[in-house]
Amino acid sequence: MSPSRPTLREILAKSTQFLTTKQVDSPRLSAELVTAHALGLNRLDLFLDLDKPLSEPELARIRPLLARRGTGEPMAYILGRREFYGLDFHVSPEVLIPRPDTELGVELALKLFDREQSFCFVDVGTGSGALCVTLLKLFPQARAVATDISSGALNVATGNLRRHGVDHRCLRIRGDLLRHVKGRSLDLIVANLPYIGEKEAKSLSREVVAFEPSLALFGGLEGDELFPPLLRDAQEVLVNGGVVLLEVGTGQAPGLCERIRDMSPRWADIAIHNDLAGHERYVQARLRW
Ligand SMILES: C[S@@+](CC[C@H](N)C(=O)[O-])C[C@H]1O[C@@H](n2cnc3c(N)ncnc32)[C@H](O)[C@@H]1O
Structure with a gap:
């Protein structure tokens, strides 16, 4: 029998814990932004589906981004964008x-x-x-x-x-x-x-x-x-x-x-x-x- 798949809620909790131990700024917010970005959702969508089980390919998209954030890399570089004066800018x-x-x-x-x-x-x-x-x-x-x-x-x-x-x-x-x-x-x-x-x-x-x-x-x-x-x-x-x-x-x-x-x-x-x-x-x- 395959092990039960973790839900979005569980992944967010685990990711927040991981980022907290890595002492990055705003660990919960970072976990939400990384997860939303990896899944191609906006942050609000996450909260509408917290009990959704995540598939292995979805987890595989989240992990490397989370690891980058764990090193302290700013969210803007991970997302590749930042808003300025209401406009969207690509940043690297x-x-x-x-x-x-x-x-x-x-x-x-x-x-x-x-x-x-x-x-x-x-x-x-x-x-x-x-x-x-x-x-x-x-x-x-x-x-x-x-x-x-x-x-x-x-x-x-x-x-x-x-x-x-x-x-x-x-x-x-x-x-x-x-x-x-x-x-x-x-x-x-x-x-x-x-x-x-x-x-x-x-x-x-x-x-x-x-x-x-x-x-x-x-x-x-x-x-x-x-x-x-x-x-x-x-x-x-x-x-x-x-x-x-x-x-x-x-x-x-x-x-x-x-x-x-x-x-x-x-x-x-x-x-x-x-x-x-x-x-x-x-x-x-x-x-x-
Ligand atoms: C503080 S950043 C500001 C970037 C942008 N103007 C902003 O407000 O987000 C400063 C920029 O000045 C550039 N810079 C540094 N020394 C410079 C110089 N001597 N002449 C021209 N640009 C320079 C850097 O490469 C960098 O892109």
Whole structure:
């Protein structure tokens, strides 16, 4: 006689227990997401069928994904996707998993331009293309340049630009900051560049340090090394009245504002914006000729 097959409820309980012993974040939620993904269901469907016995082929689909999660691999890489500003993005270990904090950059751009306005912007360090794609979707007359130093990241961004049908309005450039963008007339620069200090690496979660690309996380010893060269280049590519929106790490905003003021009297309207958690997350400045 064949042994009785485990039910979905039992598998979820066992998987949660396994992930708990592995000390991964949110073990129950992870077990549900992994199981739903392996079975081709959405998470809600799982709860409608908790007493369903699972077949061996179904268990065989769950096991390797669960093992990956057990190593601490982030759910977004296992699922291959992450939502940003209500849009679905493909993500791979070549790119940072887009964070909700970065949605503030989108909100700030919405305050700067009318929805039907025609303007040009650059997304520096585009990663998955989350900011670039979202802005192109929200501003149908806008055109963009997306840069990244990583060719793997640019490939992911290109895929997302195509998925969302906005690739024809975006030029992709691989390179350091704005090096290959000089001479253009840009109305806006958005940048969520790496801003974590290398000396902070030890305090980061294992799921971040071991799996997300270092190139996307660390901005030198203190974390703020990329801002000065970016701002110098920005002065060469922005139109009169053009704006920079820079995402920054904890505690970096006041110092960066000071640096911008010291850099040139042409920078005006320098401001700090807080994210939903109340952290100083974006620095904004306008260039006047
Ligand atoms: C923090 S991630 C942000 C990705 C994406 N903008 C987002 O918000 O999800 C930073 C990105 O900047 C890229 N990057 C790092 N150094 C760079 C440089 N010097 N020039 C251009 N891109 C850089 C990394 O490859 C990475 O994709």
